[in-house]
Amino acid sequence: MMSTWLEKLGIFARAPDTRPASEVIADIDQELEFHMAERTAELQQQGWEPASARAEAEHRFGDRARVRRECVKVQLGEKIMWQRIQGISMVIMMLTMVFVAFLLVRQNHALVAQQNQTAGTTHLLYPQLVNAKPNVLEYLTAHERNKVFVEGPYGLPDGRSSTRSAAVSAWRSELEEDPKDTRKTEEVASRLLALPDQRGIDILVDLSNDLSQEHFDPILKPLIKNLAQPGFLRAVEALVEAPERPSIAVLRGRRAVRAYSWHQTPSPEWYARWRDEEPAEVLRANAELFAMELQDLLGENITLNREHVEALECARADLYAAHQIDLGALLGKRVDPVALQAKAKVYNQRTQELMETVASWILESKKR
Amino acid sequence: MAKSSQELPPGTLELLALKVLLTGPMHGYAIMRMILTRAGTELRIEEGTLYPALHRMERRGWIDSEWGLSETNRKAKFYRLTADGRRELRAQESAWRQISSAVGQVLGGKPREA
Numbered sequence: 088m089m090s091t092w093l094e095k096l097g098i099f100a101r102a103p104d105t106r107p108a109s110e111v112i113a114d115i116d117q118e119l120e121f122h123m124a125e126r127t128a129e130l131q132q133q134g135w136e137p138a139s140a141r142a143e144a145e146h147r148f149g150d151r152a153r154v155r156r157e158c159v160k161v162q163l164g165e166k167i168m169w170q171r172i173q174g175i176s177m178v179i180m181m182l183t184m185v186f187v188a189f190l191l192v193r194q195n196h197a198l199v200a201q202q203n204q205t206a207g208t209t210h211l212l213y214p215q216l217v218n219a220k221p222n223v224l225e226y227l228t229a230h231e232r233n234k235v236f237v238e239g240p241y242g243l244p245d246g247r248s249s250t251r252s253a254a255v256s257a258w259r260s261e262l263e264e265d266p267k268d269t270r271k272t273e274e275v276a277s278r279l280l281a282l283p284d285q286r287g288i289d290i291l292v293d294l295s296n297d298l299s300q301e302h303f304d305p306i307l308k309p310l311i312k313n314l315a316q317p318g319f320l321r322a323v324e325a326l327v328e329a330p331e332r333p334s335i336a337v338l339r340g341r342r343a344v345r346a347y348s349w350h351q352t353p354s355p356e357w358y359a360r361w362r363d364e365e366p367a368e369v370l371r372a373n374a375e376l377f378a379m380e381l382q383d384l385l386g387e388n389i390t391l392n393r394e395h396v397e398a399l400e401c402a403r404a405d406l407y408a409a410h411q412i413d414l415g416a417l418l419g420k421r422v423d424p425v426a427l428q429a430k431a432k433v434y435n436q437r438t439q440e441l442m443e444t445v446a447s448w449i450l451e452s453k454k455r
Numbered sequence: 456m457a458k459s460s461q462e463l464p465p466g467t468l469e470l471l472a473l474k475v476l477l478t479g480p481m482h483g484y485a486i487m488r489m490i491l492t493r494a495g496t497e498l499r500i501e502e503g504t505l506y507p508a509l510h511r512m513e514r515r516g517w518i519d520s521e522w523g524l525s526e527t528n529r530k531a532k533f534y535r536l537t538a539d540g541r542r543e544l545r546a547q548e549s550a551w552r553q554i555s556s557a558v559g560q561v562l563g564g565k566p567r568e569a
Contacts, residue, residue: 114522118532119506125527127486127503149501157507161514178518 093165108163116156123148207216244278254286255293276306460510462499469508470551471538474516482531483509509534517543 123144130140145151244261261275279287291306464473467491475481475489486509487502494500512518517540526529536544 114532115506117509117530119503121482121525121529121531122484122487122502122506124529125525128527147502149503150504154503154506158510161507165514412522 111162112159114161115155119148119155119158121149123151244275251289251293255290259294272306411451467551468500469511469512470544472505472508472512472546473517473540476534476536476540480533480535482523482525482533484525484531486534493539497564512540515539515543 123141126144126147127137127140130143148154151160244257255454256273258279262272262279263264264275265271281287282290457470471490471494475486475493478489478552480493482488483505487500487505487539491498491500509518509520513520513534517537518534520532520535523533
């Protein structure tokens, strides 16, 4: 039984005829026609009329069309079977390729979505990434898909996104386009600072070594005005340290930096004061002092002073430190963009609450 | 009343063709002629049925074929028995004789000797 099946499958048969089907069929036709011709000739030799002889030969031969079909099936059946197997294999292979391509595209979409999701956390990750273990950085930078994650999408002056280095170059050209037009430069600087996620600060820090002297004043002015915003002091600090011949704006900036003391770790006394006393009371009192300081610097009616800001920064530093610990813990294990996004969201939300508190104090101070 | 001729049992034509080819290479028409000559009027064979049988045997490797010229100087396909074909012929012949003998004994009513 088994051998019969194997035989039917052609296992014991010779390899399929590799000639074209038309050639095989022509051979069959020729062979059958030879038989008919020989039989007809023999019958004619026996005295049959040609037409009768041919008819008799066909009669003895039987159903020629059926015989031809059977011969073709025997000769080409396996070939057709192999062709079908080949065709089916091709279809399966193509479907597999399409499926794999679909999976790759879907995975790519997921990566892009993940990158978009993590884009907002970039500025928070930088300090941590700089201090991260080499193998973590190596991993992040070695994978193209993490490039955006590491560098973040930086806005160009025309609104498009780019890498940090390209953005720095583009904004520098924009800022240096017309050095004498301080109003325009100030407007460009304001647009730069308005980039989301404080990307403008990062770009300004990068620019601080390259910007020409005449651009400092128009850039510093909006920066100093926004000194209480997160990260602005870092930009001011970077800018005011660069020029060899400081302008009035640079001198003011330096004063602002000293007053603001963002870069200094808050003293234990400040921490103790902030922790032991009601934060709102501390912040309220110090905000008034900081406003006075700013009023001196900018000549505008702002009622915040240094102590306010220091107290504010104590609170913010505390938040930031906690956030850094969270980031460190996450980076120590594995980079989980969703978790980072959540942490960044909480951090930003708390920072925003603090800033709103200060803003309300400013308004109250103005009323008084 | 004329004696009626019998149709071949299935598969027998292959055995006959192999047996005929034992005498040497020949084309399909010659094979059929020799079978019909030897069988006389006892067998009724549709001549065309030989060809699918020849092609099957060729696919199984029992016979080989090549094109040549017939006695009438026409292009014809000649078949030749292979070594496998000879073995197959012996096996089929032996099987046929055993069956024939057994059937004959049953029809003759003689008990087989132990």
